[in-house]
Amino acid sequence: MTDQKTAPEYAIEVENLQKVYAASGRMPEKHALKGISLKIPRGSIFGLLGPNGAGKSTFINILAGLVNKTSGTARIWGLDIDQHPRQSRAAIGVVNQEIVADPFFTPFEMLELMAGFYGVPKGERQTDEILAAVGLDDKKDAYVRQLSGGMKRRLMVAKALVHNPPVLILDEPTAGVDVELRRSMWTYVRELHQRGTTIILTTHYLEEAEELCDSIAIVNHGEIVACEPTPQLLSRLDYKTLVISPREPLADVPDALSALDAKIRESGELEITFRTSETGIGRLLEQVRQAGIGIGDLVTETPDLEDVFLALTSEPA
Numbered sequence: 001m002t003d004q005k006t007a008p009e010y011a012i013e014v015e016n017l018q019k020v021y022a023a024s025g026r027m028p029e030k031h032a033l034k035g036i037s038l039k040i041p042r043g044s045i046f047g048l049l050g051p052n053g054a055g056k057s058t059f060i061n062i063l064a065g066l067v068n069k070t071s072g073t074a075r076i077w078g079l080d081i082d083q084h085p086r087q088s089r090a091a092i093g094v095v096n097q098e099i100v101a102d103p104f105f106t107p108f109e110m111l112e113l114m115a116g117f118y119g120v121p122k123g124e125r126q127t128d129e130i131l132a133a134v135g136l137d138d139k140k141d142a143y144v145r146q147l148s149g150g151m152k153r154r155l156m157v158a159k160a161l162v163h164n165p166p167v168l169i170l171d172e173p174t175a176g177v178d179v180e181l182r183r184s185m186w187t188y189v190r191e192l193h194q195r196g197t198t199i200i201l202t203t204h205y206l207e208e209a210e211e212l213c214d215s216i217a218i219v220n221h222g223e224i225v226a227c228e229p230t231p232q233l234l235s236r237l238d239y240k241t242l243v244i245s246p247r248e249p250l251a252d253v254p255d256a257l258s259a260l261d262a263k264i265r266e267s268g269e270l271e272i273t274f275r276t277s278e279t280g281i282g283r284l285l286e287q288v289r290q291a292g293i294g295i296g297d298l299v300t301e302t303p304d305l306e307d308v309f310l311a312l313t314s315e316p317a
């Protein structure tokens with residue numbers, strides 16, 4: 001699939017991408033993308049995170065050829081979408097949020113139809129392999145209307161794979177999917193990735209981005225507010241929380257600790273938030289002991305992606 005000799009360094013490269021949706025009816029003009037520049041390395045699992053209306057779908061739809069950009073440039077697998085519209089689109093498979101499937105076709109028929117649509121010669125089709133890969137081999141001859149919601153979703157992924165694209169874009173792949181199926185989709189995404197496919201996914205689930213993605217871009221109000229390898233993004237928050245279960249119940253934070261960012265949780269634990277670059281746990285524990293608090297148990301909590309996300313997207317536009 002991926003010809004390493006001609007494979008580009010970046011699966012996707014966009015430069016100053018802008019989208020202004022024209023005003024219509026009572027809806028005013030909307031500047032949905034305000035100059036996005038992004039380089040997504042070949043071979044990554046890249047997450048695009050952002051609150052509702054941030055511009056994620058607009059970005060994906062421009063790459064998929066469903067929305068016309070207002071200005072800027074975009075390359076898919078090294079191919080400019082204006083100069084090489086057909087070839088650039090052949091390099092991506094896009095799985096949208098909606099389930100579009102004719103209920104009277106079987107999964108096998110649907111994939112064959114799709115392959116025909118992409119001009120994949122009969123001898124090169126991988127319909128059975130793809131159905132097996134998404135766990136639908138035993139449903140290949142069922143009618144689509146007989147499939148569960150999760151199965152239909154996997155069929156949408158299968159549809160996007162018939163032309164063997166080196167880049168797969170998944171728009172909210174696990175929205176509304178139960179935890180078990182979400183885990184099995186993650187496993188499948190990882191398998192695809194291991195086989196060489198570059199994966200780009202949008203998600204509302206921070207846990208999903210944290211778990212799967214090696215790099216994450218956070219989009220807010222049509223702008224990229226952060227784009228970093230996941231561990232680096234997580235390490236941005238220079239604080240930890242020390243949670244102490246006191247031997248004796250505490251009514252209030254003792255005066256001796258009033259200089260700290262400390263409070264008593266409803267569960268009775270003493271919570272102290274501290275900057276890791278300024279204070280060590282040893283020093284804090286010493287202060288706690290000196291305040292006469294017996295320590296029954298303690299844990300430290302590190303910030304997660306949710307905290308980074310909130311910190312970066314909470315400022316008004």
Ligand SMILES: Nc1ncnc2c1ncn2[C@@H]1O[C@H](COP(=O)(O)OP(=O)(O)OP(=O)(O)O)[C@@H](O)[C@H]1O
Pocket residue numbers: 021022030032050051052053054055056057058059
């Ligand atoms: N066809 C359209 N005409 C006018 N405005 C649009 C159109 N499509 C999207 N928008 C607006 O552009 C902005 C970005 O929308 P977009 O769908 O790209 O966001 P999103 O990040 O994908 O959101 P979600 O997570 O809810 O899918 C929103 O304010 C939306 O209302």
